[in-house]
Amino acid sequence: MGKITGFMEFKRETHRYQPVKERIKHYREFLVPLTKEELETQGARCMDCGTPFCHFSCPLHNIIPDFNDHVYHGRWEQALEALLDTNNFPEFTGRVCPAPCESGCVLGIIKPQVAIKSIEYSIIEHAYANGIMKPTPPLERTGKKVAVIGSGPSGLAAADQLNKAGHTVTVYERADRIGGLLRYGIPDFKMGKDIIQRAVAKMEAEGVTFVTNANVGVSLPAKTVRDANDAVALACGSTIPRDLPMPGRDAKGVYFAMDFLRQSNKRVAGDVIPKKDEILATGKHVVVIGGGDTGSDCVGTSIRHGAVSVTQIELLPKPPAHRTQETAWPAHPGPKMFSTSSSQEEGCERDWSVLTKEFVKDAQGRVTEIRCVRLEWEDVVKFKYREIPGSEFALKADLVFLAMGFLYTDPKGLLQELEVEKDARGNVNAGPDYQTNVPGVFTCGDMRRGQSLVVWAISEGREMAREVDKYLMGVSRLASKNRSFCQIP
Numbered sequence: 342m343g344k345i346t347g348f349m350e351f352k353r354e355t356h357r358y359q360p361v362k363e364r365i366k367h368y369r370e371f372l373v374p375l376t377k378e379e380l381e382t383q384g385a386r387c388m389d390c391g392t393p394f395c396h397f398s399c400p401l402h403n404i405i406p407d408f409n410d411h412v413y414h415g416r417w418e419q420a421l422e423a424l425l426d427t428n429n430f431p432e433f434t435g436r437v438c439p440a441p442c443e444s445g446c447v448l449g450i451i452k453p454q455v456a457i458k459s460i461e462y463s464i465i466e467h468a469y470a471n472g473i474m475k476p477t478p479p480l481e482r483t484g485k486k487v488a489v490i491g492s493g494p495s496g497l498a499a500a501d502q503l504n505k506a507g508h509t510v511t512v513y514e515r516a517d518r519i520g521g522l523l524r525y526g527i528p529d530f531k532m533g534k535d536i537i538q539r540a541v542a543k544m545e546a547e548g549v550t551f552v553t554n555a556n557v558g559v560s561l562p563a564k565t566v567r568d569a570n571d572a573v574a575l576a577c578g579s580t581i582p583r584d585l586p587m588p589g590r591d592a593k594g595v596y597f598a599m600d601f602l603r604q605s606n607k608r609v610a611g612d613v614i615p616k617k618d619e620i621l622a623t624g625k626h627v628v629v630i631g632g633g634d635t636g637s638d639c640v641g642t643s644i645r646h647g648a649v650s651v652t653q654i655e656l657l658p659k660p661p662a663h664r665t666q667e668t669a670w671p672a673h674p675g676p677k678m679f680s681t682s683s684s685q686e687e688g689c690e691r692d693w694s695v696l697t698k699e700f701v702k703d704a705q706g707r708v709t710e711i712r713c714v715r716l717e718w719e720d721v722v723k724f725k726y727r728e729i730p731g732s733e734f735a736l737k738a739d740l741v742f743l744a745m746g747f748l749y750t751d752p753k754g755l756l757q758e759l760e761v762e763k764d765a766r767g768n769v770n771a772g773p774d775y776q777t778n779v780p781g782v783f784t785c786g787d788m789r790r791g792q793s794l795v796v797w798a799i800s801e802g803r804e805m806a807r808e809v810d811k812y813l814m815g816v817s818r819l820a821s822k823n824r825s826f827c828q829i830p
Contacts, residue, residue, distance in 0.1 A: 343387030343406075343413045343455075351382050353453035356462070361687050365644050368529040368609045370436075371683075372462075380463050383456045384413035390447040394671040395457060398445025400800040401427045401434075405442055405457055412460055421468045424461060429501045430540060430799060432469075433494060433523060435462030436532045438796045441673035450670050469539065476546035483507040485813045488570040490557050490755065493521025494795045495786025496576030497540070498802030499809070500549050502819055503574075506810045510549050513566065515556035518610070521578055523795070525603040528638050530645070531683075534610065558755030567759070572781050572809050575769060576802060577755065579747040579787035585630065589700030592708040596620055598635045598744035605642050622646035626737045628711055629653040630697055631744030633676065639742045641684030652690040652736055658718050659693035694718060696728065700741065710735045747792045766791060775805040776812070783809050 344350070357373040358364065364371035375383070387409035395405040404423050411420035424431050435458060446454035468474045485508045489500045492514040504510045518524050520537040541551060555561050567573050582597045584590075601620050608614055622643035629636045629643075632655030643651050660679045668674035685691065699712040715732035719725040749767030750756065756763070761777040761784070762770040768791050769777060769784040776783050785805035786798040803819075810817035 343389075343409050344385035345389060347382075347385030347413070348388050348448050348452065348455075351386050353386065353456055354379055354383055355456045355459045358683055364530065365687055368645060370533050371530060372436075374463060374466070375459060377463075377467070380460060381413055381415060383460055384409045384411075386448065386455050387413070388448050388455075392447075394445035394447055395442040395455070398671055398673060399442040400794070400797045401803070403427045403442065403461070405455075408464060409455065409457070409460060412464065417464065417467050417471075418473060420464045421473060424464050428461075428799065429498045429803065430494065431461050431465040432536050432540065433532070434458075434796050434799065435465060436536070437527060438794065439673070439675065441794075441796070444673040445671035447671075474543065476543050478547045479505060479507040481507055482509060483814065485509065485572070486511070486570045487572045487574060487809060487813075488513060488566045489574045489576060490566070491521060491576035491578060491786075491788070492519045492524075492551065493576060493578050493786065493798060494523060495578075495788075495798035495802035495805075496521065496574070497544070498799040499574050499576055499785060499806045500802075501544060502803050502806035503809060504544070504547055504549050506806070506814075506817070506819055508571075508810070508813065511570070512549060512551045513555040513557050513561070514551065514553050515559075517553055519551050519553060525606050526599060526635070526638075528602065528642050529606060529609050530641060531638070534606075556754070558753075558758045563755055563758040567782070571813055572783065573759075574805060574809055575755070575761075575777070575782065575784040575788055576786050576805075577750050577788050579749055579768075579792040580751050581748045581767075582743065583745040583748055585697060585743055585745065587697065587699060589702050589708070591706075592700045592702040592741075593706050594708040594739060595700055595741045596743070598629075598631070598639050598742045601742055602635070602638055602642060605646075620740070622648040622651075622740055624649055625739035627651045627740045627742070628736050628738040629742045629744055630711075631655065631742075631746070632657070632691070632693070633744065633746065634682070635746075636742070636744035637682040637684045639744055640682075640689045641687060643740075643742075644684070644687050644689070648740075650690070650737075651688065652692065653685070654692045654695040654697070654713065654736075656696060656716070657693065657721065658716075694726075696726075698733075700738075701735070708738055708741055711738050711741060747787070749791070750788045774808045774812070775801075776808065781812070783812075 359371040393406045408420040408423040440458040442457045443454045487508045489496045489512045500510045500512050623646045627643045627648045629639045662679045694716040701710045703709050715729045716726045764770045771784050785801040807817045807819040
């Protein structure tokens with residue numbers, strides 16, 4: 342687990358970023374990796390802590406002390422094996438995961454925690470750069486066919502696992518390119534789309550088939566897909582955004598965040614956007630409603646467009662800068678502790694405890710400002726607040742992006758045709774075996790648990806794949822929460 346005295350000898354170092362003035366001029370990734378020697382030093386900081394809370398804090402249960410130790414000793418191929426045992430796509434999590442593993446790091450109680458995310462990123466990139474990552478098709482096929490609907494992180498993880506088990510897997514994606522949220526929800530400057538293509542190419546070489554422009558339940562009957570396969574796995578994500586119904590909501594210039602991000606990513610990919618449909622922040626005052634990751638992505642994208650100003654407002658109060666009793670170690674604080682994203686660092690005004698009251702329109706119906714009021718919170722847990730009298734104010738706004746999260750998967754089309762049951766929140770209902778009320782139809786990811794992290798989506802895809810394999814074969818060699826493949830006991 343690293344060098345015994347390493348945590349006392351070495352300081353935490355993580356990947357650096359290009360200067361703001363340079364990176365806002367392009368849409369490429371701007372992370373500056375540590376050197377191989379620097380990373381091996383960081384691996385040395387991992388403690389012999391007895392109970393590795395980092396392992397349990399990770400939704401994938403990555404075997405973190407093992408790959409840290411391998412990196413410290415320069416055993417990069419062994420580090421890769423340990424990492425891939427539990428994580429199908431460390432190239433995704435190494436870029437966009439908020440690293441709950443680091444929140445659980447024991448060293449973090451008294452010192453800056455081990456740079457786990459930087460090490461994870463570097464292991465997989467070292468493997469690709471040195472030709473270690475090669476296609477490994479299964480040695481034999483089971484004769485069973487599985488359709489995976491949705492190619493986001495949960496769908497890709499499920500497809501990869503099911504293919505490893507020897508099943509013939511076809512992934513259906515309604516968009517024109519593979520990747521789901523990874524492709525059209527996360528800006529290129531946070532994760533280049535060549536990273537997705539690299540993973541997809543490897544999976545194709547291993548036998549997975551990908552079908553794009555296939556909106557199952559709309560352009561392609563769900564019955565056709567179901568009849569052609571022995572099992573169907575639903576991994577369509579949480580797609581209905583939370584709206585903000587209020588006076589002036591129909592104003593031109595008020596958009597859901599994903600409409601903006603999707604279009605921007607398509608433009609970066611070389612697609613031509615019809616002028617009448619363009620959503621451009623160039624020369625405009627932008628207001629982002631919602632303080633999470635999606636809102637942050639709107640901030641960074643607007644800045645790269647050349648917005649005059651970007652303001653991000655949040656309904657909840659400003660969180661504390663340090664852990665509290667509520668977020669005591671080893672809990673992952675998430676939004677309950679103050680943090681600043683790389684996009685917010687690039688030039689963004691932020692405000693908290695702000696309630697939007699009205700979108701103001703001009704004679705042409707375009708938004709010109711939003712009227713707000715400040716809040717005094719009585720109980721955040723019970724969501725009790727009051728408006729502060731006399732605190733009303735207005736924000737100039739030529740563009741407003743609603744980034745307040747997602748509710749559930751679109752109930753029409755696919756779900757309607759399959760007649761799957763939904764829970765009280767509108768998510769697809771499934772038992773502990775990830776199977777819906779329709780025999781042979783399974784679900785995972787945001788579609789099952791509601792909107793969450795990419796790392797949780799991958800975990801869900803892996804867990805569901807094991808249950809699908811068990812359904813098809815009676816027993817599964819796909820292990821749960823430990824290894825990607827193991828022998829039947």
